Amino acid sequence: MKLLAARRLLRILRVVIRYRLDDLLLDLPLPVWLRLSRFLLPWRWLPRGKSELNRGAALRLALQDLGPIFIKFGQLLSTRRDLLPPDIADELAFLQDQVPPFPAEQSIALIEEQLGTSIASAFAHFEVEPLASASVAQVHAARLKTGEEVVVKVVRPGLRPIIRSDLAWLFIIARVAERASADARRLRPVEVVQDYEKTIYDELDLLREAANASQLRRNFEGSELLYVPQIHWDWCRPKVLVMERIYGVPVTDLEVLADQRTNMKLLAERGVEIFFTQVFRDSFFHADMHPGNIFVSTRTPWSPQYIAVDCGIVGSLTPEDQDYLARNLLAFFKRDYRKVAQLHIDSGWVPAETRVNDFEAAIRTVCEPIFEKPLKDISFGQLLLRLFQTARRFNMEVQPQLVLLQKTLLNIEGLGRQLYPELDLWSTAQPYLERWMRERVSPRSLLSNLQSQVEQVPHLATMTRDLLERASQPHAHDPAPPWRERGDHWLLRLIGAGLLLGAASLGLNGHMEAWPSWLLLAGGLYLVLRR
Known part of the structure; x- marks a missing residue:
């Protein structure tokens, strides 16, 4: 190595x-x-x-x-x-999409090797000249025997040795930096490189990309916000992907978008909405949203629809990450810097001994200037620099599981600048986040969660009885203990304790005023105290 x-x-x-x-x-x-x-x-x-x-x-x-x-x-x-x-x-x-292509002969040979048949047998028409070429793969236009217009994506040959050597060097840099600098240790560079290693190798597997695209297409089926091309699974292999060919305007081609009278304000706002929908509704987001992968449909410019390709890199968040991010963002929108500081401490992102007042003041100093300004007037470069200085002062740790999300946010911001510089990112995102938080404690969401818990109860009861039986076997000659005779009561009390913990969790997160919290509390007390 x-x-x-x-x-x-x-x-x-x-x-x-x-x-x-x-x-x-x-x-x-x-x-x-x-x-x-x-x-x-x-x-x-x-x-x-x-x-x-x-x-x-x-x-x-x-x-x-x-x-x-x-x-x-x-x-x-x-x-x-x-x-x-x-x-x-x-x-x-x-x-973004004009990396020099590799020879067509190599592309054709690899496609035929993967498909196990000749190009002429697989396609009614195949264009030797690639449509576009990127860092990991290039695409060719083609037409299937059944008549569908498609694009054929093929991985660049010989990539693995290059990537392996680059990663070896990055790992050495990361380890040296961790040994030499406390600031570097706080940024956890080795973990960041490990995450990137997984990401880049995942991109080399086009079957994974095809599965990601199918999932994203299903998530936005029938949506006016985003269209994802259909995957032709019969022709997909680890190094070859065949999908529906789309016709759209590159998102950075502002002249063409203006000529077709695209609603640029709505286009920019829908970009923000798509991002938050993927992150919070689906917990499955396209994490490589640079302009080369995003197009705009030409069908309804007054109600513009995005088209997304290249789903090789996707990200997901745990429910805890989603909740944490949403609460932080809403606290930022409301300028509740004390809550932001407390959330960071409670989550362990900064040391528990951090003084809340000092951390709150530092966050206020960094964030206050960005509010009530359009996107074009906000220097995010300066903001990131000052946030880094704040992080260093309070020993804040970079969270590797959020690296993809941070990268995607940078891409969204860059696109927003180009499409509609007057976009107010904060006022666009805040209503969506508030609605998402309300839905988390809605009756429908609560009933769904309760149903999931109830489905586990028979399994829990069986496990509990099995444990009681095994515990009593060595002393089979002894009279059955009272707690065994009342096994069902102990199980109900265990469930009641779980309901109390759920109510306490909602209370700590500021939802104790909602009726589901009181319902959980009442039900938990009843099950724990009943005889």
Whole structure:
């Protein structure tokens, strides 16, 4: 592993030298000593001609040469035009769907190997020239024998060794950083790289992507918000995916969207609604929402519908994560910084000994300036920097399970900036979150949860009786103990204790004013105290 990482480091250094990426240090807001340190690099003293590439093109080509992990990093950066100079952002945008394709001969050979038949036998028509090429795969247009227009996605050959070497190097960097810096340990870089390792390898399995797309399509079946292409499962393999071909406008093609009189305000708001619907209603969200994967339907521009492709990376949250995020966001919207601080402490994200008042004041200082402003007036770059400083001061830990969610939020923000700069992200999201919180304690939701619990009761009763029988076997000659004779009563009291815990949980989360909380409390007391 270390030898593999060493080879990759040499490759990275060659790319840095070839494209003169050290020259970018002069343009970055780094300390003077760090900017000047580039002159200590040995290749700076070697004769070399003047580069014909501008800095944006040099960075783009360097990321392309370094492979899929670096290309994906460039894709994320391309959505953050508030953080990048325009010339660099424009160049990085080409990484979204204009990565150089691999030879068509390799693509055809891999497709035929995976399908076990020739291209002519599988398709009535197949376009050799790829429609688009990205970091992990490229797609070709085709038509099935049954007449459906489809696209055929095929994984780039030889990716695994490159990814394995990149990850080896990232793991070494992460471990060295953890040993050398307390700030790095707080960010838990090794766990972050482990999560990314799973994500990138999952992308290489197109059957997983097909399953993700089918699930997302089912979640939004008949929705006017989002359309997901149909998967043709008979032609899907681990390295080949065949799905319905869609016709839409790339979400960043603002001129075409304007020409067809697209309702840009509604389009931006629906993007936010789609994100929160996926995260909170379904707990299943598209986690690679860079502009190259998002299109807009041309059918109803006055009521625009998104089209999503490339579901290789998806994320999900536990009910606890969902509840925690929703309460934090609502507290932010209401500027209840004390509740935000207390939620962080209760969840263990910051040490239990943290002074709530100090943490509350720090959060207020960071967040107060962002409210009551349109998105275009908010510097999220500065906000993230100040939040990082606050995190370092209070030893806040980065949660690896939320890394995908954070990445998706950055993508959504970048799209929102381009589509409708006047969008007020907060006022768009707040009503949705409040409605979701109300539905969690609605009679229908409560009855659904109660039904789930009741279904477990017969199983629990059987388990309890089995335990009582086993416990009594060594002393079969002794009279049956009273607690065994009253096994059913103990079971009911156990259920009652569970209801009391549920009521207490709702009370601690601020829902004790709702009637379900009192119902749980009354039922629990009855079962525990009955004779």
